[in-house]
Amino acid sequence: MISNNSFEIKRYDFNLNIFNDFQNAHYAKDLWPIVYILSDGSIKEAYVGETTDTYARMGAHLKSNAKKILSTVHLITSEKFNKSATLDIESNLIKYLSGDGQYKLMNGNIGLANHNYYQKKEVYWDIFTSIWNKLRSEGITKHSIDYINNSDLFKYSPYKSLTVDQRDGLLIILKGLLDPNTKNIIVNGGAGTGKTILATFLFKLLNSKDDDLNYKEFGDDESEFIQTVLKLKKAFPNPKMTLVVPMSSFRNTLKKVFKNIKGLSANMVIGPAELVKDNFDIVLVDESHRLRRRINLGTYFHAFDVVCKKLGLDNNKCSEVDWVIKQSNKAIFFYDENQSIKPSDAKKEDFDKLKLALSTKVEYLRSQFRVKGGNGYVKYIDDLLNCKLSLSKTIFQSKEYEFILFDSIEHMISQIRLRDAESGLSRLIAGYSWPWISKTDKSLYDINIEGSMLQWNSVSDDFINSVNALNEVGCIHTTQGYDLNYTGVIFGNEITYDKINDEIIILKENYYDKNGKQSITDPNQLKDFVINIYITIMLRGIKGTYVYVCDKNLKEYFSKHIERTQTTETPNYIDQENVIPFVNSVPVYNLNAAAGGFSELQEVSIEEFDWVKLPTRYKPSKELFACKVIGESMNKIIPNGSLCLFRKYTGGSRNGKIVLAEYANVQDPDFGSQYTVKEYVSTKNVGNEQWGHSSITLKPLSNNSAYNDIIIHEDELAHLQVIAIFECVL
Numbered sequence: 001m002i003s004n005n006s007f008e009i010k011r012y013d014f015n016l017n018i019f020n021d022f023q024n025a026h027y028a029k030d031l032w033p034i035v036y037i038l039s040d041g042s043i044k045e046a047y048v049g050e051t052t053d054t055y056a057r058m059g060a061h062l063k064s065n066a067k068k069i070l071s072t073v074h075l076i077t078s079e080k081f082n083k084s085a086t087l088d089i090e091s092n093l094i095k096y097l098s099g100d101g102q103y104k105l106m107n108g109n110i111g112l113a114n115h116n117y118y119q120k121k122e123v124y125w126d127i128f129t130s131i132w133n134k135l136r137s138e139g140i141t142k143h144s145i146d147y148i149n150n151s152d153l154f155k156y157s158p159y160k161s162l163t164v165d166q167r168d169g170l171l172i173i174l175k176g177l178l179d180p181n182t183k184n185i186i187v188n189g190g191a192g193t194g195k196t197i198l199a200t201f202l203f204k205l206l207n208s209k210d211d212d213l214n215y216k217e218f219g220d221d222e223s224e225f226i227q228t229v230l231k232l233k234k235a236f237p238n239p240k241m242t243l244v245v246p247m248s249s250f251r252n253t254l255k256k257v258f259k260n261i262k263g264l265s266a267n268m269v270i271g272p273a274e275l276v277k278d279n280f281d282i283v284l285v286d287e288s289h290r291l292r293r294r295i296n297l298g299t300y301f302h303a304f305d306v307v308c309k310k311l312g313l314d315n316n317k318c319s320e321v322d323w324v325i326k327q328s329n330k331a332i333f334f335y336d337e338n339q340s341i342k343p344s345d346a347k348k349e350d351f352d353k354l355k356l357a358l359s360t361k362v363e364y365l366r367s368q369f370r371v372k373g374g375n376g377y378v379k380y381i382d383d384l385l386n387c388k389l390s391l392s393k394t395i396f397q398s399k400e401y402e403f404i405l406f407d408s409i410e411h412m413i414s415q416i417r418l419r420d421a422e423s424g425l426s427r428l429i430a431g432y433s434w435p436w437i438s439k440t441d442k443s444l445y446d447i448n449i450e451g452s453m454l455q456w457n458s459v460s461d462d463f464i465n466s467v468n469a470l471n472e473v474g475c476i477h478t479t480q481g482y483d484l485n486y487t488g489v490i491f492g493n494e495i496t497y498d499k500i501n502d503e504i505i506i507l508k509e510n511y512y513d514k515n516g517k518q519s520i521t522d523p524n525q526l527k528d529f530v531i532n533i534y535i536t537i538m539l540r541g542i543k544g545t546y547v548y549v550c551d552k553n554l555k556e557y558f559s560k561h562i563e564r565t566q567t568t569e570t571p572n573y574i575d576q577e578n579v580i581p582f583v584n585s586v587p588v589y590n591l592n593a594a595a596g597g598f599s600e601l602q603e604v605s606i607e608e609f610d611w612v613k614l615p616t617r618y619k620p621s622k623e624l625f626a627c628k629v630i631g632e633s634m635n636k637i638i639p640n641g642s643l644c645l646f647r648k649y650t651g652g653s654r655n656g657k658i659v660l661a662e663y664a665n666v667q668d669p670d671f672g673s674q675y676t677v678k679e680y681v682s683t684k685n686v687g688n689e690q691w692g693h694s695s696i697t698l699k700p701l702s703n704n705s706a707y708n709d710i711i712i713h714e715d716e717l718a719h720l721q722v723i724a725i726f727e728c729v730l
Helices: 054-063 083-100 120-137 145-149 164-178 195-206 224-235 248-259 272-277 298-311 320-326 348-356 374-385 409-423 523-537 552-559 714-719
Strands: 008-013 034-040 045-051 072-077 184-189 241-244 280-285 328-335 360-365 402-406 426-430 447-449 452-454 484-491 495-498 503-506 541-549 563-565 586-588 610-612 624-629 642-648 658-664 673-684 693-699 710-713 720-729
Touching (some): 034 054, 045 083, 083 145, 164 184, 164 224, 164 360, 184 195, 184 348, 195 224, 195 241, 195 280, 241 272, 272 298, 272 320, 298 320, 320 348, 348 360, 402 409, 409 452, 409 484, 409 720, 484 523, 495 552, 503 523, 541 552, 710 714, 714 720
Parallel strands (some): 184 328, 280 328, 402 541, 402 563, 484 541, 586 624
Antiparallel strands (some): 008 072, 034 045, 495 503, 642 720, 658 720, 693 710
């Protein structure tokens, strides 16, 4: 049994004896709302549910051929639970268990919803995170919520709550699949509108068993959506389906996602050429703007011709779009004409012609789900790069999104590394303005800007998640389709600005993507491709986009429309008379901090504090404070002398995070206690209920190898106190 003040988790063997165990359980007798997890460690499968009738629900599951093979049930109860809360916690457990990857879920993916109810954010999210952490200590879950939020398993999971916009789009797709006169469906949507989520959602929906589906989100069994789903499941009881992904890197990422979803498998995700092997009931194509035609294909020419011959198509007139149509009874294209980036991409005219056919349905996704700047930021980027802002001095501003122009490349690099330490998934991406010389000689650097030496991505497959990604620079080919938290975009010397004619100019001689410019004779065509590239990579970042521009004229133009930061930043202190504590500022504790050791925390009155304003992405609160960190033991993340923001630690995951901690040296009592800032790394020991670890390592992150790990063993853990979690350098 696991419990805290707000909830309790009880473990039972999942068999007929469970009803005897319910005799003294009021939540079972009183029809109290609960959440539960059915699981089996040997087959690594699980099912998540919620109910107010525990007896009836467990009885139904024990009669189910699919679920009676499970061995354990964890019942989660709380006096604070109500129906809305349990529906929400059930939905979150399904989403995060799917992203965790420890178990394959038996659940279908209909019925997940974003439930709004009283104290959802103030109370119940904290309860959920506490439940999650307790489940981690039991080994039911493996990763922290922060880790899962950044994982591909979570980002592209089919267990997502659809918005109204997405559900309306899905309904049109479902009706098109049922319509005998509809052959092709084109779903238009810009970057970040949720095309991949919709594709994986639909794939899971059509491959789920009927008894695993539920319809709580809709509430009415007669709703149009539910009736359409039921008709579709009857029309396609065991559909032969495939998901075509043209880009190999993103294809391999989605293969990993499908491998971890019950009912799906990695071989359901294929490249276009693999269509030749079979005919399919339904073919979905993600990133269909990257399907190819016979031009600038490099070593792929022969393979292209072989497929065309086997399909009986004219290789000089067809494209991979024709392959999809030929090999499918129904084809669904997820498409964005503004993400076509090279001459080999299928022509917009081909899709326009397809849209006009009577056998084609067309749907549009308009809501922005990736970028927190919303549709306003998306339009601003399009207007900026198409010079529709040039006559004004409008600067994009948002409390939800950071869009900043840097004067120094080194400063932008350091800020991307800081954002990665805070949030993870922060990467540099550049236009293809430098040759890839490190491809054959890893000792060489590809990019030299202001003396900063950088290399292109050393791996092409899943670069975003590769070991050295933070120290390398990605390009459009290794980042298209992926989500990041922060993106540092480098505009190279292939793009400039003509002040006289007020237009972006592309310098072909400085553009090094051979297959991206070969055969192009119209400079406007090359311009369209390059602008599409920059728009696409500037829509990768969920929380922010940082920009550095090599060309002087383009930098001058951008500086009129993007908030600019100087090479060095000064903390924004507030005069005492203007301070509104924890409303417009937070205190700066006088710790005389050092990354290797803090002096004792001084007790001072509030009038003696300095107060500092926070970046717009943070809301001042009593949980936040600042202090100065002096020393070189964390200089990969925290430069010597930095004023840093910390959040008081009140519980939850610390592993892998930078912490402010106090610890005592028990071997040398005279040494006393000291404060330190280090990365917190734990070694798990499930048998230790108090700590859940066998040792803690406080790890320096320094360019100086002389700094050693601080290792605190199990019998010394009582002498360690985590005071706060590092947020950012101010």
